[in-house]
Amino acid sequence: MRDAAAVVGVGGSWGTLSELALAIRTGKPVAVLRGWTVRDLAGRAVEGVTEFDTPAEAVGWIAERVG
Numbered sequence: 132m133r134d135a136a137a138v139v140g141v142g143g144s145w146g147t148l149s150e151l152a153l154a155i156r157t158g159k160p161v162a163v164l165r166g167w168t169v170r171d172l173a174g175r176a177v178e179g180v181t182e183f184d185t186p187a188e189a190v191g192w193i194a195e196r197v198g
Contacts, residue, residue: 135159136197139189140166155179160196162189 138154140147143166151169154161161180163169169177176182183189 137193142166164189
């Protein structure tokens with residue numbers, strides 16, 4: 132995880148949620164594709180997680196952030 136430039140979460144198993152949490156904690160850009168919807172206790176989107184509908188959107192977003 133620490134060597135990754137960014138993380139794309141696909142699907143919604145518990146392992147995926149765990150990896151997303153680690154990525155957020157280490158400041159990596161996190162894209163979620165048809166998977167977990169990460170919200171705080173007030174129902175707001177958690178900073179650092181961006182949701183996408185297509186792989187192309189997720190990859191394009193990450194490419195803009197990691198060069």
